[in-house]
Structures are given as C-alpha cells and as structure tokens.
Amino acid sequence: MLESTLRIILTALFIMGCSNIPDTQTPYSIVSKANCSGPSGEYHTELHATTDGYTRFIQSYPNDKERYDAISYGDTLGFTLNRDKVDRWTDIPEIAVGKGHMFHMIAIEPAFIFTLTADQRYLDSTGRIISIKNDSTGARIHSFELTNPFDSAELIEIYYSNWELVDGHELPMHVKIVQGGENEFYFDFYEVKIDDPTFTKVEPNQELSH
16 A cells, blocks of 8 residues: 555656656657567567656567557656556566667667766666767767666667658667677667657556555
C-alpha cells in the first residue's frame, strides 16, 4: 500500500515537471518511425521523446510476438502498456534500454536523455557511463557506446549515418546497433515529426495503484 501511494505521488510530480513546452528553438518533442531488421528478422519501431524526460518505446512484429510498448518519466518511473492499458511497472534497467533508443533526441542533445555529470560525463539510467564520439567536424555524433543494462559484460555500439535536415535539425535516418560485437540491428527511419501539435503523453492511471 505504501509503495502504491509513493508511486502515485512520484507520478504526479513527474507529470507536473513534464507539462510545459520550453519557449526556445530546441524541439520539445520528437516522434520517429523506422523499419528495422535484426538476427530474428524484421520489425517496426516507434520512438517518442521530449526534452523534459518523457519517452515511449514501441516495437511491433509481423508474427504473433506480442507488441512491446514502454513509457518512462525520467530515470525511475516507467510502465508498459498492453492493448492501451497500463500493464506493469518497469525497473531501471528496462527504462535504460528504452531511453537508449531515443536516437534523434540524443543526436540533438544527449543531456536530454542521459544524465550529464559535473565532470562532463554522460550516464544512463543505471548510472553507467555512455561514451559518445563525434564525427570529424565535431558537429554531429558519429556513434555512442553503452553497457547492456541487463548484462554489465556486454557492450552495445550505436552508429549514425544518412543524415537529413528535418525542420531545421540534422538527424540520422539510418542507425546501426552492434550488440556484443556480433549481433547487428538496423533502423531505417521513414518518418520524423518534430513538435507535432497532435503529440500527447500517456499518463499512468489508477489501474497501477491497486
């Protein structure tokens, strides 16, 4: 009962802190869609991210595998949806996986997704270091490396390419993931919406508090 009450309080605080669109040239929200492929075949990914810590990570498959739909507010409050209803709370490693896929918001400013420390290091939701490498001009991210949140011995490398201008922002339209030095995943983005007026956040409802 105490945990449920704390969850409700934390939810309210996070939502209050994630409600105002900044009055700057920095985009507030990005929604991206990609056709993907990996060792197990083809699938589809949809990514939602805002500059104040909200993310949504959706992956769907052409077979009978259940669609995955995970939402997070910051680094510690997350949940999944099942048929548009809140299903379960997610732990911090699972939140870190979703946030690590927010490729376009990371391309604009990694600190919108990762924690930037006083000594200028980026950390994921689990507190592990993110290594970011810029291209030869220093203006764009070439790649970044992170530790698998569920396996501290496994390195995941993410490479950006095929940059295009989208509403005044240069964004990578092709992303390659190399997991553990061998498994490769490819994301080919075909739609990116910046500050779409129809964008909305999914909030936890009372079904999670029982």
